[in-house]
Amino acid sequence: MSDIRRCPWAGASLAGDTTDTLMRDYHDTQWGKPCHGERELFEMLILEGAQAGLSWSCILHKRENYRAAFDNWDVEKIASYDENKIAELLQNPGIVRNRLKVGAAVTNAQAVLQLPNGLDKFLWDYVDTPPGTGGKPIINRWERQEEMSATSPLSDEISKDMKKLGFKFVGSTIVYSYLQSVGIINDHMAWCDFR
Numbered sequence: 001m002s003d004i005r006r007c008p009w010a011g012a013s014l015a016g017d018t019t020d021t022l023m024r025d026y027h028d029t030q031w032g033k034p035c036h037g038e039r040e041l042f043e044m045l046i047l048e049g050a051q052a053g054l055s056w057s058c059i060l061h062k063r064e065n066y067r068a069a070f071d072n073w074d075v076e077k078i079a080s081y082d083e084n085k086i087a088e089l090l091q092n093p094g095i096v097r098n099r100l101k102v103g104a105a106v107t108n109a110q111a112v113l114q115l116p117n118g119l120d121k122f123l124w125d126y127v128d129t130p131p132g133t134g135g136k137p138i139i140n141r142w143e144r145q146e147e148m149s150a151t152s153p154l155s156d157e158i159s160k161d162m163k164k165l166g167f168k169f170v171g172s173t174i175v176y177s178y179l180q181s182v183g184i185i186n187d188h189m190a191w192c193d194f195r
Contacts, residue, residue, distance in 0.1 A: 005193045008145050022060050028194050034183035039073040041119045046105045048178040049169030050096045065094025078109035104168035111166045137183055141190040151176050
């Protein structure tokens, strides 16, 4: 098993010398893989926004807590959260208790409900070339992690469009990470066995 090649960040060490198996499994089974499920797309949007200023490992280790706290990512329920529910969430030690990030989850759920054809079509239409193909992932071929950018013209465009639609915590860097997480952009290293 030691000859399996992974992107450098996958399974990065936690404190000490233990391997972060959640990070490794996320890398191996989800990151860079095309996602079309509405709940999964919404979940990753909220988790990527929650990551701002933190590590992905931190958020990944809170993922199940988020799922329970946010009604298994039921967009309609989340869109109707009131101040009492937000206050309850801000007391939950299993999630990032940041008022702006929790509020953004509610605002983003409301924005998703305004999309005429859902989040899947909204996102994948950006890479629907030629039109009608349903969207094809952008597959980069980086040799070193240092070659990878934190943003791209595509993430700039989607970020700008999402902000116009009322989404929060969707700056270009967050959107780029989001596009990686849902497989619109495949940034596995060219030599990674999981690309």
